[in-house]
Amino acid sequence: MSDAELLSLAGEDVGHGSQVVLPRLSLTLRTGERIALLGQSGAGKSTLLATLRRRLDTDAAWCPQSHGLVPQLAVYHNVYMGRLERHSALANLWNLIRPDRRAWTEIETLCGELGLAGLLRRPVARLSGGQRQRVAIARALYQQRRLFLGDEPVASVDPHQALRLLALIDARHDTSVVALHQRELALSHFDRVWGLRDGRLVLDATTDTLTLDDLDRLYPDADAASSASADETAHG
Amino acid sequence: MAEPTAPGMLHGDSPGLRLARRSLVLVALCIVLLPFADLSVVAHDPWAELSRMATGLALPHWRELSSPLQAIGLTVSVALWGTLLGVLLGFPLALVFFRSRLVRTGCAFVRAIHELFWALLFLQVFGFSAVTALAALAVPYAGIFAKVYAEILEQTPRDAADSLPPGVGRLSRFVYAELPLAWERLAAYTRYRFECSLRASVLLGFVGLPTLGFHLESAFREGHYHQAGALLWLFYLLIGTIGVWGHRRLLPLLAFASLFLLGPWPHVDGDLLWRFLSHDLWPAPLLNGDWAGLIAWLGDIPDLGPAIGNTLLLGLMGTVGALVIALLLWPLASRHFGNPATRLGGRALLVGLRSTPELMLAFIFLLLLGPSMLPAWLALALHNGALIAFLAARHADSLEPGMPGLSASGRYAYELLPRLYPGLLALVFYRAEVIIRETALLGMLGVATLGFHIDSSFQYLMFDQAFFLLLVTAGLNIAVDALARRYRPREVVMDDPCSR
Secondary structure, eight states: OOOOOEEEEEEEEEETTTEEEEEEEEEEEETOOOEEEEETSSSHOOOOHHHHHHHHGEEEEEEEETOOOOTTSBBBHHHHHHGGGSSHHHHHHHHHSOOOOOOOOHHHHHHHHHHOOTTSSSSSGGGOOOHHHHHHHHHHHHHHEHHHHEESSSTSSSSHHHHHHHHHHHEEEHHHEOOOOOOHHHHHHOEEEEEETEEEEEHHHHHHGOOHHHHHHHHHHHHHHHHHHHHHHHHO | OOOOOOTTTTOOHHHHHHHHHHHHHHHHHHHHHHOOOOOOOOSSSHHHHHHHHHHHHSOSSSTOSSSEEEEEHHHHHHHHHHHHHHHHHHHHHHHGGGGGGHHHHHHHHHSSSSHHHHHHHHHHHOOOOHHHHHHHHHHHHHHHHHHHHHHHTTTTTHHHHHSSOOTOOOOHIIIIIIIHHHHHHHHHHHHHHHHHHHHHHHHGGGTTTTHHHHHHHHHHOOOOOOHHHHHHHHHHHHHHHHHHHOOTTTTTHHHHHHTTTTOOOOOHHHHHHHHIIIIITSSSHHTTOOHHHHHHHHHTTTTTTHHHHHHHHHHHHHHHHHHHHHHHGGGGGGSSOOOHHHHHHHHHHHHHHHOOOOOHHHHHHHHHHOHHHHHHHHHHHHHHHHHHHHHHHHHHHHOOSSSSTOOOHHHHIIHHHHHHHHHHHHHHHHHHHHHHHHHHHHGTOOSSSSHHHHHHHHHHHHHHHHHHHHHHHHHHHHHHHHHHHHHSOSSSSSGGGGGO
């Protein structure tokens, strides 16, 4: 069952409303794949993720780049929001006043694994950037879906922590699509790379066939830098 | 070959120049129309009167006050419950505000009529009672809250709501991902509105409800300036200490306690109420379907054209005056100018002018200068100008001049004003709606605006005429608001809902 297709795009125009960001896009997402999504900012990563999220609906847990946290609410409530749709409005209201006991224990365990132990009552506004990032991941994990969609979920944590967080994500989801900017991490930790450049999917290959240089070609600024240094040598 | 010349003074397409041209057109329009305004000084000896008033303010006679605590209690209770009821009515409306044209129109209408006119209207049914006072505040405030709350909620960041899993209900999404994000701004605006309602509650004394304004008006009118001075100081004290007695934690207690201070409660006669609503408010020819009679009825309304003209003229003069005053006064309270002593004085002056209700200012100027448009103009320009200047100074304090060591005039003209001006002008345009509403109100002091005719129609018990004039006033306000919104500078940093 490992190659069952979860989703497949065949030459579709992808964008927001009538504005096409990724014209005639073709790709396939299979169960069990761990995909790193690369490309410089503005290449269309967030657009692609938003489209996947829309198509996969309730199959996907979602961890946005902006975190989407509510700074005024406690860590507990922010994580709880991952399952807001599974309770009645009344239960949700009451939970704001008095935390639901079962949810509390579950979230306490989850936050413990993410290094957020003892912070459940603290408003998100008073957390550091890295802590907020982990709350956003905790919320995505709390959704308990089979698939994880993350827009730079490990952007603002150190490399060791990034590895640990990705391992946690892997342990709880059989499939994942994660936008990244750490190229090394993409090669070491994922099965496949989708590379976007100028609104096109220019790279769709398994990581065992790729090198860092292949990934460098996704970034026009890297071209400019290398051609500039080539000029230097030519003139020098 | 021609010498290269500097471009004309106001040529160019930078946003700053556009705003400068717009402001100058406004000022020019005001100057051209100024001869049509009655600005004569009628009083015999304004300076003697002014010195007596100043003595009264400097040497207040506290002992002569009869039951000031009761008046203060009622003033605060009416303000607090008027605001609370306004929130209760306005909040649900805010949730549907942008989806219902009917709600928007209704809110624009109730907002466009000043608290005091609502009081005059409710007075006819509920008499001098707590219901009149509360309804006079709660009804227009419901419209204001609905609009401002809706705007605040619309501006909440969407990120949190967008990241929720699919299928979350409307209510859950609202209380988790929208309300907490907007809460602080909603609370700040509600607090500001409470301060406004305190001023309005004082003003209700001018139509005879026994709040602080009732005692103030009679003290001024009878020339007991020492007593009036004491009352004014009490009022400033009340406004100045609002952070202490109106603390968030004290509010529930205050709200509960003030329930017992409200009163008297009227006996409402249902038949009378129905008769008033279905019969008295409407022109008899309209109810009888007599169209010729209706035209005759319209013809009987005195000086409608001049009244509208005066209202608009005074509104324009007030707006331009506020702009000029704000430009002159804001440096007084800003950390970029003067020394600590001048700043303290400047801030006190601005807060004092801002806190004094414009009707009160106009009333004082009226006693000084005699009945003309001048006192009303001064009052509108000073009150609103000071309010805008205060916000501008606060905004200026958050700015850091890029070039240290400039002279004061250089700092004003090159560093600060260019950055402040769009925001300042936007506030002036926001304020234009408030000013035109207050313009009508100043008619109650005898300035021949629409408000003057509304007041006298009520006095002669011609409710149909009063109601018609109220509708005209509301229409005028809505039109001016639409015009101001059209020319308001956009994308400004100093957008403070607490200026509306």
